[in-house]
Amino acid sequence: xxxxNLEVAINAHLPDILRRADLEKSTVKTLQKELxxxxxxxxxxxxxxxxxxxxxxxxxxxxxxxxDSGEAPEQHGGAGKRGKAPRKRTVExxxxxxxxxxxxxxxxxxxxGPKGPYMCFVGVRRPRLKQEKPTLSFPDISxxxxxxxxxxxxxxxxxxxxxxxxxxxxxxNELEKYVPLNDHEMEKLREKQRERKAAGGLQVMYKCSPELxxxxxxxxxxxxxxxxTTRIWxxxxxxxxxxxxxxxxxxxxxxxxxxxxxxxxxRFLAFTIQRFLKPHLHPx
DNA sequence: CGAGTTACGCTTCTACTTTC
DNA sequence: GAAAGTAGAAGCGTAACTCG
Numbered sequence: 507x508x509x510x511n512l513e514v515a516i517n518a519h520l521p522d523i524l525r526r527a528d529l530e531k532s533t534v535k536t537l538q539k540e541l542x543x544x545x546x547x548x549x550x551x552x553x554x555x556x557x558x559x560x561x562x563x564x565x566x567x568x569x570x571x572x573x574d575s576g577e578a579p580e581q582h583g584g585a586g587k588r589g590k591a592p593r594k595r596t597v598e599x600x601x602x603x604x605x606x607x608x609x610x611x612x613x614x615x616x617x618x619g620p621k622g623p624y625m626c627f628v629g630v631r632r633p634r635l636k637q638e639k640p641t642l643s644f645p646d647i648s649x650x651x652x653x654x655x656x657x658x659x660x661x662x663x664x665x666x667x668x669x670x671x672x673x674x675x676x677x678x679n680e681l682e683k684y685v686p687l688n689d690h691e692m693e694k695l696r697e698k699q700r701e702r703k704a705a706g707g708l709q710v711m712y713k714c715s716p717e718l719x720x721x722x723x724x725x726x727x728x729x730x731x732x733x734x735t736t737r738i739w740x741x742x743x744x745x746x747x748x749x750x751x752x753x754x755x756x757x758x759x760x761x762x763x764x765x766x767x768x769x770x771x772x773r774f775l776a777f778t779i780q781r782f783l784k785p786h787l788h789p790x
Numbered sequence: 791c792g793a794g795t796t797a798c799g800c801t802t803c804t805a806c807t808t809t810c
Numbered sequence: 811g812a813a814a815g816t817a818g819a820a821g822c823g824t825a826a827c828t829c830g
Contacts, residue, residue: 618813622809625813632815647815648806655808670809735796735825748827779826784797
């Protein structure tokens with residue numbers, strides 16, 4: 507892979523900048539700015555490269571990121587999609603916004619922030635572009651919009667600057683009227699969020715197939731997954747179907763075999779019971 | 791105590807762009 | 811970091827129980 511002089515220059519300065527930088531506060535952009543002041547030139551065309559280098563540095567330390575061989579790291583240069591450093595977030599990974607952690611409830615009545623000129627442009631242009639070229643993916647359209655924006659003359663841009671000014675006023679007005687929700691109301695929102703979570707997949711009620719209803723033989727015609735699992739395991743134990751040599755396995759008795767589509771005496775991994783039960787649960 | 795298994799609805803994140 | 815747009819991927823939550 508070819509490395510141009512610019513990249514060599516970046517490699518020469520970036521390690522030092524990174525060592526001194528406060529990574530809690532720095533962003534790729536602030537680091538790029540610092541580089542630019544060192545090299546006395548714009549590095550806009552190299553921002554992806556810089557981002558990749560910073561990411562390598564954070565991951566593996568300076569040695570890997572700035573290999574002196576003059577060879578660019580493999581990740582850079584081309585279609586590689588994985589492992590990109592975040593564009594605008596602080597360079598140091600955020601600690602608490604991990605995946606799966608439920609996001610803190612936001613006040614839904616809080617005014618949306620003011621849109622800049624570019625966002626106004628995107629708002630107008632994106633739906634049209636999508637209609638013109640329905641096959642373009644979301645990122646494709648974003649790229650195209652960036653391209654159009656950069657090549658737009660000041661006259662056309664002025665329209666969106668005006669829109670942005672208007673939105674600023676909108677924001678100001680809304681902010682003046684805005685009354686933040688009190689603690690009680692916020693707590694109500696949090697409670698709602700918890701409820702939604704608790705009502706997740708396993709709580710959903712299903713209609714039992716006739717075979718499953720016959721298996722229960724107690725008038726049960728609706729059940730959720732949680733209850734079903736409990737009852738099936740109770741049945742395994744009640745009838746002594748668990749394999750004593752490995753109690754993760756179960757032997758089907760005639761009754762089970764009949765509606766699970768196996769032979770009496772078949773041995774199966776108890777955990778996989780869900781797979782056999784699936785055909786017997788019908789959405790309400 | 792964690793891994794291993796199953797289902798699937800819900801939530802969160804990612805992809806990308808620029809501006810303020 | 812939030813603002814717009816959205817499809818699709820990934821992760822969580824849960825029950826059950828055993829084994830290393």
